[in-house]
Amino acid sequence: MAGTNSEQVLLAEGPAIILVEPQLGENIGMVARAMANFGLAELRIVNPRDGWPSEKARAAASKADHVIDGVMVYERLEDAIADLNFVYATTARFRDGFKPVRSPVTASQTLRQKFVAGEKTGILFGREKSGLSNEEVALADEIVTFPVNPAFASLNIAQAVLLMSYEWMKSGMEDLAAVPFDAVEQTPATKTELIGLFEHLEDALDARNYFHPASKKPRMVENLRAVLSRRAFTSQEIKVLRGVVSSLDRFQRRWAAKDVKTGAATGDGQDADGNAETA
Amino acid sequence: MAGTNSEQVLLAEGPAIILVEPQLGENIGMVARAMANFGLAELRIVNPRDGWPSEKARAAASKADHVIDGVMVYERLEDAIADLNFVYATTARFRDGFKPVRSPVTASQTLRQKFVAGEKTGILFGREKSGLSNEEVALADEIVTFPVNPAFASLNIAQAVLLMSYEWMKSGMEDLAAVPFDAVEQTPATKTELIGLFEHLEDALDARNYFHPASKKPRMVENLRAVLSRRAFTSQEIKVLRGVVSSLDRFQRRWAAKDVKTGAATGDGQDADGNAETA
Numbered sequence: 174m175a176g177t178n179s180e181q182v183l184l185a186e187g188p189a190i191i192l193v194e195p196q197l198g199e200n201i202g203m204v205a206r207a208m209a210n211f212g213l214a215e216l217r218i219v220n221p222r223d224g225w226p227s228e229k230a231r232a233a234a235s236k237a238d239h240v241i242d243g244v245m246v247y248e249r250l251e252d253a254i255a256d257l258n259f260v261y262a263t264t265a266r267f268r269d270g271f272k273p274v275r276s277p278v279t280a281s282q283t284l285r286q287k288f289v290a291g292e293k294t295g296i297l298f299g300r301e302k303s304g305l306s307n308e309e310v311a312l313a314d315e316i317v318t319f320p321v322n323p324a325f326a327s328l329n330i331a332q333a334v335l336l337m338s339y340e341w342m343k344s345g346m347e348d349l350a351a352v353p354f355d356a357v358e359q360t361p362a363t364k365t366e367l368i369g370l371f372e373h374l375e376d377a378l379d380a381r382n383y384f385h386p387a388s389k390k391p392r393m394v395e396n397l398r399a400v401l402s403r404r405a406f407t408s409q410e411i412k413v414l415r416g417v418v419s420s421l422d423r424f425q426r427r428w429a430a431k432d433v434k435t436g437a438a439t440g441d442g443q444d445a446d447g448n449a450e451t452a
Numbered sequence: 453m454a455g456t457n458s459e460q461v462l463l464a465e466g467p468a469i470i471l472v473e474p475q476l477g478e479n480i481g482m483v484a485r486a487m488a489n490f491g492l493a494e495l496r497i498v499n500p501r502d503g504w505p506s507e508k509a510r511a512a513a514s515k516a517d518h519v520i521d522g523v524m525v526y527e528r529l530e531d532a533i534a535d536l537n538f539v540y541a542t543t544a545r546f547r548d549g550f551k552p553v554r555s556p557v558t559a560s561q562t563l564r565q566k567f568v569a570g571e572k573t574g575i576l577f578g579r580e581k582s583g584l585s586n587e588e589v590a591l592a593d594e595i596v597t598f599p600v601n602p603a604f605a606s607l608n609i610a611q612a613v614l615l616m617s618y619e620w621m622k623s624g625m626e627d628l629a630a631v632p633f634d635a636v637e638q639t640p641a642t643k644t645e646l647i648g649l650f651e652h653l654e655d656a657l658d659a660r661n662y663f664h665p666a667s668k669k670p671r672m673v674e675n676l677r678a679v680l681s682r683r684a685f686t687s688q689e690i691k692v693l694r695g696v697v698s699s700l701d702r703f704q705r706r707w708a709a710k711d712v713k714t715g716a717a718t719g720d721g722q723d724a725d726g727n728a729e730t731a
Contacts, residue, residue, distance in 0.1 A: 211600060235608075276629050325489055343557075355553040
């Protein structure tokens with residue numbers, strides 16, 4: 174989806190993302206893009222199979238060049254996490270160890286707290302096919318796992334990074350219902366405007382004998398008004414609707430002038446327009 | 453990451469995902485995989501550029517065959533949403549319309565409520581390069597947008613679907629801190645076992661004149677015990693630690709028997725072991 178605003182400040186802070194022996198440059202690039210989407214920038218790679226730098230990674234990063242340019246490559250995982258204070262390992266499998274297992278929401282809140290406290294943190298992601306080894310998980314403080322469909326739990330590495338990056342972004346938001354833009358605030362029309370619409374429409378309908386038989390008219394008007402007031406129209410919307418009524422009214426009255434009684438007698442007007450009683 | 457458990461029930465319910473004129477089969481496949489990861493199964497496609505079926509889509513779906521096999525293809529968006537009661541449009545751009553804009557969290561809660569009430573819902577995703585047109589957005593009830601980095605807001609279509617699918621899954625969870633598996637509950641050792649470790653270690657250190665000068669011994673013991681009790685060891689861990697102390701103790705006492713005073717006098721014992729006072 175389009176929508177990047179290059180005049181905005183580029184967010185680039187938070188935990189380091191550490192990929193252990195990734196195989197495909199495309200995946201590394203998509204990881205970089207996912208990080209950039211949600212304000213992360215520090216990407217570390219342990220033994221990329223196809224070497225580094227990688228043109229495939231840069232292409233797949235879709236202009237997340239600041240992440241690609243800053244990549245650090247290591248031979249050993251121990252070196253890649255040497256300067257960090259706290260590390261999560263991501264895994265979809267139960268490990269027979271004693272490390273606490275956290276949801277992405279909990280883990281992101283922990284990472285945010287540590288970030289605020291000035292600690293350096295990181296998140297480990299394993300190989301495309303085999304994930305992290307037990308020895309690699311053992312280097313982490315805690316485990317994070319995703320609430321996936323149990324029968325289809327295998328997440329692509331870039332998607333796993335995306336989810337953690339997204340939760341990282343959310344962990345810094347006070348209101349999870351907040352949106353970056355919204356529709357313009359709509360002021361409902363005054364009741365004078367609304368009643369003007371009612372009367373305009375009812376007059377046009379009356380001219381066609383829509384309210385038939387006369388004994389049912391009060392109930393039909395009531396239902397029609399309920400339909401028209403269930404949503405609070407704005408002044409502008411009322412103007413549009415009155416324009417529509419006026420337009421229909423002019424045309425129909427010319428046609429109906431010589432034939433109004435026949436049309437009314439067969440009840441066509443009510444059925445074709447949708448009987449207000451059933452609304 | 454590995455971890456699929458094919459004996460588990462396959463989740464396949466919730467809103468339809470509707471892709472409007474997607475260009476690449478690979479993206480459609482990654483969308484199917486993301487849906488399967490989080491329990492969605494109903495994929496509808498309007499005018500896929502490269503036709504349907506697509507072998508590239510199937511390959512990229514990584515065995516989400518139940519989603520690929522169930523794909524419905526439409527020529528017009530109007531037909532693709534004809535049977536739905538409520539539709540979201542995803543967009544990263546402000547639209548000059550009057551539709552409410554929701555966060556993924558809010559939108560997923562709404563979709564879950566409507567699902568429980570028996571309504572049929574869907575989420576629209578636009579073209580890779582240009583997203584949805586204003587006319588297409590106008591067919592939706594509300595807009596959903598992602599809390600992205602303002603300076604890098606362009607989300608890949610499969611990643612956008614992944615985030616909505618993930619939030620859909622979370623909207624059905626009572627506890628967002630819940631995890632599908634966790635470490636085995638650890639019972640802390642009894643204080644008898646813990647004090648046994650303290651005394652075992654302190655005896656071995658005493659034999660090497662570690663607590664030097666004698667006036668500092670109480671403070672050094674206190675610090676050492678604080679280090680060893682900050683985390684609640686289990687019985688098994690205490691056994692492991694006492695085995696380590698025993699092993700070091702045997703070796704060192706043989707070596708130290710003739711030389712213990714020299715070593716102690718230079719303070720090597722304290723520095724090399726990490727002085728307990730600084731812990």
